[in-house]
Amino acid sequence: MSESEEPRVGGEAxxxxxxxxxxxxxxxxxxxxxxxxxxxxxxxxxxxxxxTRYPRRVEAIVGLSFLVGIAGICAFGGAYVxxxxxxxYAATLFVGLFFLGFGLTAWGKYLMxxxxxxxxxxxxxxxxxxxxxxxxxxxxxxxxxxxxRKFLGGLLVTGLGLFGVVAAFPLLRSLGPRPRGxxxxxxxxxxxxxxxxxxxPVHRTDMQVGGILTxxxxxxxxxxxxxxxxxxVLIRVQSxxxxxxKARADWAPDGYVAYSKVCTHLGCPVGLYEQQLELLVxxxxxxxFNVRDGAFPVFGPAPRPLPQLPIYFDSTGFLRARSGYDQPxxxxxxxxxxxxxxxxxxx
Amino acid sequence: MALIERRPRTRREAxxxxxxxxxxxxxxxxxxxxxxxxxGGRILLDKIFPDHWxxxxxxxxxxxxxxLVATGIFLTLYYxxxxxxxxxxxxxxxxxxxxxxxxxxxxxxxxxAVRAGLLMRQVHHxxxxxxxxxxxxxxxRIFFTGAFRKPRELNWTIGIILLILAILNGFIGYSxxxxxxxxxxxxxxxxxxxxxxxxxxxxxxxxxxxxxxxxIIIERFYILHVLIxxxxxxxxxxxxxxxxxxxxxTQFPGKGRTEHNVxxxxxxxxxxxxTTGFMLMVTGVLGVLGGFAQINxxxxxxxxxxxxxxxxxxxxxxxxxxxxxLRIMPxxxxxxxxxxxxxxxxxxxxVFPGLVFNLCLAWPMIERRFTDDYVMHNLLDRxxxxxxxxxxxxxxxxxxxxxxxxxxxxxxxxxxHVSLNEVLWFFRVVVIVVPIIVGVVTWRICIELQHVxxxxxxxRAMVVSRTPEGEYVAAPAPERPGDEHHExxxxxxxxxxxxxxxxxxASATTAPTGESGVRRVLR
Numbered sequence: 001m002s003e004s005e006e007p008r009v010g011g012e013a014x015x016x017x018x019x020x021x022x023x024x025x026x027x028x029x030x031x032x033x034x035x036x037x038x039x040x041x042x043x044x045x046x047x048x049x050x051x052t053r054y055p056r057r058v059e060a061i062v063g064l065s066f067l068v069g070i071a072g073i074c075a076f077g078g079a080y081v082x083x084x085x086x087x088x089y090a091a092t093l094f095v096g097l098f099f100l101g102f103g104l105t106a107w108g109k110y111l112m113x114x115x116x117x118x119x120x121x122x123x124x125x126x127x128x129x130x131x132x133x134x135x136x137x138x139x140x141x142x143x144x145x146x147x148x149r150k151f152l153g154g155l156l157v158t159g160l161g162l163f164g165v166v167a168a169f170p171l172l173r174s175l176g177p178r179p180r181g182x183x184x185x186x187x188x189x190x191x192x193x194x195x196x197x198x199x200x201p202v203h204r205t206d207m208q209v210g211g212i213l214t215x216x217x218x219x220x221x222x223x224x225x226x227x228x229x230x231x232x233v234l235i236r237v238q239s240x241x242x243x244x245x246k247a248r249a250d251w252a253p254d255g256y257v258a259y260s261k262v263c264t265h266l267g268c269p270v271g272l273y274e275q276q277l278e279l280l281v282x283x284x285x286x287x288x289f290n291v292r293d294g295a296f297p298v299f300g301p302a303p304r305p306l307p308q309l310p311i312y313f314d315s316t317g318f319l320r321a322r323s324g325y326d327q328p329x330x331x332x333x334x335x336x337x338x339x340x341x342x343x344x345x346x347x
Numbered sequence: 348m349a350l351i352e353r354r355p356r357t358r359r360e361a362x363x364x365x366x367x368x369x370x371x372x373x374x375x376x377x378x379x380x381x382x383x384x385x386x387g388g389r390i391l392l393d394k395i396f397p398d399h400w401x402x403x404x405x406x407x408x409x410x411x412x413x414x415l416v417a418t419g420i421f422l423t424l425y426y427x428x429x430x431x432x433x434x435x436x437x438x439x440x441x442x443x444x445x446x447x448x449x450x451x452x453x454x455x456x457x458x459x460a461v462r463a464g465l466l467m468r469q470v471h472h473x474x475x476x477x478x479x480x481x482x483x484x485x486x487x488r489i490f491f492t493g494a495f496r497k498p499r500e501l502n503w504t505i506g507i508i509l510l511i512l513a514i515l516n517g518f519i520g521y522s523x524x525x526x527x528x529x530x531x532x533x534x535x536x537x538x539x540x541x542x543x544x545x546x547x548x549x550x551x552x553x554x555x556x557x558x559x560x561x562x563i564i565i566e567r568f569y570i571l572h573v574l575i576x577x578x579x580x581x582x583x584x585x586x587x588x589x590x591x592x593x594x595x596x597t598q599f600p601g602k603g604r605t606e607h608n609v610x611x612x613x614x615x616x617x618x619x620x621x622t623t624g625f626m627l628m629v630t631g632v633l634g635v636l637g638g639f640a641q642i643n644x645x646x647x648x649x650x651x652x653x654x655x656x657x658x659x660x661x662x663x664x665x666x667x668x669x670x671x672x673l674r675i676m677p678x679x680x681x682x683x684x685x686x687x688x689x690x691x692x693x694x695x696x697x698v699f700p701g702l703v704f705n706l707c708l709a710w711p712m713i714e715r716r717f718t719d720d721y722v723m724h725n726l727l728d729r730x731x732x733x734x735x736x737x738x739x740x741x742x743x744x745x746x747x748x749x750x751x752x753x754x755x756x757x758x759x760x761x762x763x764h765v766s767l768n769e770v771l772w773f774f775r776v777v778v779i780v781v782p783i784i785v786g787v788v789t790w791r792i793c794i795e796l797q798h799v800x801x802x803x804x805x806x807r808a809m810v811v812s813r814t815p816e817g818e819y820v821a822a823p824a825p826e827r828p829g830d831e832h833h834e835x836x837x838x839x840x841x842x843x844x845x846x847x848x849x850x851x852x853a854s855a856t857t858a859p860t861g862e863s864g865v866r867r868v869l870r
Contacts, residue, residue, distance in 0.1 A: 038842040038843070039840070039841050039842060040842060040844070040845050041838070041841030041843075041844050041845070042844070042845055043844055043845070043846045045838070045841070045844075046835055047841075048841070048844065080462065083462060086465045086466045086469075086638050087638050089463050090466055090634050090635050090637060090639055091635065091638065091639075093466075093631065093634040093635075093638070094631045094632070094634050094635035094638070096631070097627045097628070097630050097631035097634065098627070098628050098631030098635075099631075100624075100627050101624040101625060101627025101628035101629075101630075101631060102624065102628060104620055104621075104623055104624030104627065105620070105621050105624030105625055106624075107620055107624070108616070108617050108618070108619070108620025108621035108624060109617075109621055112612075112616055112617045112620065113617070114835075115398075115610075115611070115612055115613075115617070115835075115837065116603070116610045116611060116612075116835060116837040116838075117395055117610070117611065117612065117613050117839065118395065118608050118609065118610045118837035118838060119393060119394065119608060119609045119610075119839070119840070120607065120608050120839075121595055121606075121607050121608055121609060121725060124593065124594065172553060173553075175553035175554070176552045176553045176554070176555060176556040176557050176561075177556075177557055178549065178552065179549060179551075179552045179558075182558050183548055183558070197654070214654050224430075224652070224653055225557075225558060225559075225560060225562075227652070227653045227654050228534075228558075228559055228560055228653035228654075229558065229559075231653065231654040261654060265538075265678075265691065265692070266534070266535045266538040266539070267534050267535070267537065267538040267559070268531055268534060269653065269655060269656045271654075271655065271656040272658065283656050283657065283658045283659070283660060283757075284656070284660060285670075285673055285674045286674065286756065286757055286767055286771075287678075297678060300674075300678070300771075301674065301676050301677065301678050301691045302678055302691075303678040303680035303691050304680070331538040331541055331542065331689060331692060332680055332687045332688075332689030332691075333541040333542065333547050333548050333687060333689070334545055334546075334547050334548065334687060335548060335686065335687075336682070336686070336687040337687070
């Protein structure tokens with residue numbers, strides 16, 4: 001234990017620990033930011049010995065890794081200049097950085113003073129009187145000010161609060177239009193000509209039984225935003241096996257049947273057609289819809305059938321929509337009413 | 348100190364005036380006179396970092412984030428956040444003549460036409476996956492050792508918010524290339540927003556600037572991804588580390604370690620060397636992942652088109668738990684009084700992650716409610732000593748893992764040639780049963796482990812010998828010199844190292860640096 005006056009930073013006099021470092025008790029109270037006495041160690045303090053017993057070996061390993069690392073960094077430069085390709089950049093970069101890092105870590109772990117070293121923990125909390133003083137300052141000062149000028153305080157709070165509300169309008173409201181009816185409608189109208197992605201209309205003779213095509217209302221097939229809501233799968237099935245609901249008797253002429261391609265679960269395109277089972281499958285979460293029976297979901301998380309587009313052949317034999325969809329397409333949302341949410345078909 | 352100091356006349360005089368520490372002393376003095384760095388700086392150099400591997404997990408997160416920022420800056424120089432449609436005529440011939448958004452075109456270009464561009468993009472993607480992964484593992488370490496207890500609840504909260512922001516920014520960044528798979532992800536995100544009762548359609552329209560897909564979502568995602576969320580993350584990382592320095596590290600119990608100290612290596616030079624080396628190694632590993640492990644080959648997926656989709660689409664791993672939850676949810680939907688609540692989306696897509704993260708945020712409070720533990724804790728628990736907490740954590744991990752696995756129902760059904768229906772019902776059962784089993788088993792294992800005698804001690808060889816009666820007896824072998832491990836009593840970090848005159852001759856590796864008898868032995 002040393003009771004001599006210990007100097008601050010920069011002082012020339014120094015006090016040594018007893019050799020062997022067993023005098024930890026004598027220094028614990030002398031260290032730390034509060035007392036600012038500075039511990040000094042003798043070079044033969046075992047804490048300052050290297051962590052390894054074989055410093056020569058470790059030095060060799062560290063040296064070797066640094067050399068490999070330098071070679072890797074140089075090779076990276078060379079690879080870059082030579083446009084050697086992604087793999088070459090990555091391999092050389094890895095060799096360079098990893099071995100430099102490995103050497104440095106080994107140096108720090110094995111060739112530096114082993115310690116262990118200790119640091120005292122000082123309570124962060126202030127004295128009770130300081131805590132009280134802080135609370136008092138907050139409460140009493142506010143109290144004095146507000147008690148005398150309650151009305152002014154109220155006005156200020158009202159003003160700032162109103163600003164908060166009003167500021168939210170441009171910040172939020174400008175971001176986009178209100179939904180209004182746009183979730184309920186598509187571009188399909190009475191008489192819309194069914195065309196594919198290239199604008200080609202679909203003739204009575206174009207598709208075989210088992211065929212599938214994605215169609216859009218003519219004129220809207222090119223823009224992404226229109227595609228996203230209008231996309232409709234047109235499938236030709238055996239007309240004899242098609243089960244139709246009473247109200248939909250004339251919606252699927254000659255076995256041509258059209259359903260919205262937007263999944264009623266999360267809006268993915270229902271892009272897989274299982275021809276043998278006549279199921280439309282959504283690849284996202286595996287909802288399956290029975291094509292022969294009103295696209296009712298037979299499996300998976302989709303809660304509703306795909307809405308059906310009523311279609312007919314015009315005088316020239318091309319497919320047209322009888323009307324738009326009779327219900328909103330796609331996933332559910334708060335404003336959606338019950339339309340089209342029936343569970344039974346007339347099988 | 349005199350107001351005007353006499354300037355030294357000769358070089359030797361100047362050197363003597365600088366003292367034994369030369370120019371470094373001068374630099375320290377100059378800075379200290381102006382902004383006062385000496386005292387605080389020296390204490391910072393002495394900051395003790397506990398020597399335990401599990402404290403390295405957070406470092407992986409930090410260094411992955413640094414790699415993310417560095418590679419991200421590179422990517423912003425080439426990426427164009429625009430949904431304007433262009434026709435591709437670049438170096439990647441299979442896509443020649445294909446209509447695509449500028450975002451997708453610029454991503455393909457920076458992958459193929461910019462030297463080292465593909466490496467940077469893939470390292471960025473890998474670094475994001477590793478970043479979030481290391482946050483999760485780091486968080487598990489904090490949880491199971493009880494490091495979140497008083498006084499560190501605030502830092503736990505900051506950590507959870509960092510995790511949420513990291514996941515959010517990961518998803519948004521994943522969406523930026525505007526390829527077929529990420530575009531489908533955006534569509535699903537839009538539908539999840541729609542499912543929120545009362546405000547869903549408004550939220551979706553305000554975020555997308557109108558009905559899906561609109562023309563502005565990529566630009567908005569871009570500014571969120573490169574500015575707003577990174578700023579929040581950097582700010583919170585700063586707060587996280589500041590609190591860490593101010594409150595000091597926790598530590599495992601051990602020789603000389605108490606609630607009132609920290610034992611380990613000082614920041615300078617040991618920890619600085621180790622952690623800098625570790626940063627280089629993490630960067631190197633991320634580099635090799637980015638170069639050799641292909642990730643998100645968007646040129647194979649094609650540009651986003653709302654009518655197209657690819658089979659077996661899975662999101663990045665950290666969104667897997669959401670995707671799995673959406674898959675195994677039954678198709679429940681309420682419709683009444685002209686309104687719909689799409690529970691089949693709202694429950695797994697909004698309520699489930701909300702519950703998980705809020706449970707994490709509230710855990711310190713919940714645990715305190717049950718244990719009435721209001722004491723400061725700086726020593727860590729061994730997980731086995733807190734069986735209930737450990738069991739709860741293990742059950743949560745089991746739940747998230749099974750839900751995550753459920754995001755591959757279609758792939759599993761294909762791979763094992765079983766029906767999708769069986770896989771689906773398997774997971775619906777498993778997500779409920781497995782967490783319960785894991786919780787109970789973990790609890791039991793903890794209790795058993797508590798009764799293992801001497802579990803903390805080092806293993807010593809046992810000598811099995813046979814007595815003349817035929818009985819076998821095991822006894823610990825005598826300790827060999829190599830077995831003993833002298834752990835010294837910890838000492839404060841020395842500011843100066845002093846040699847006594849007689850030891851100077853003995854130690855050849857040290858060299859005198861001044862007249863005061865101070866020698867450098869720290870390497």
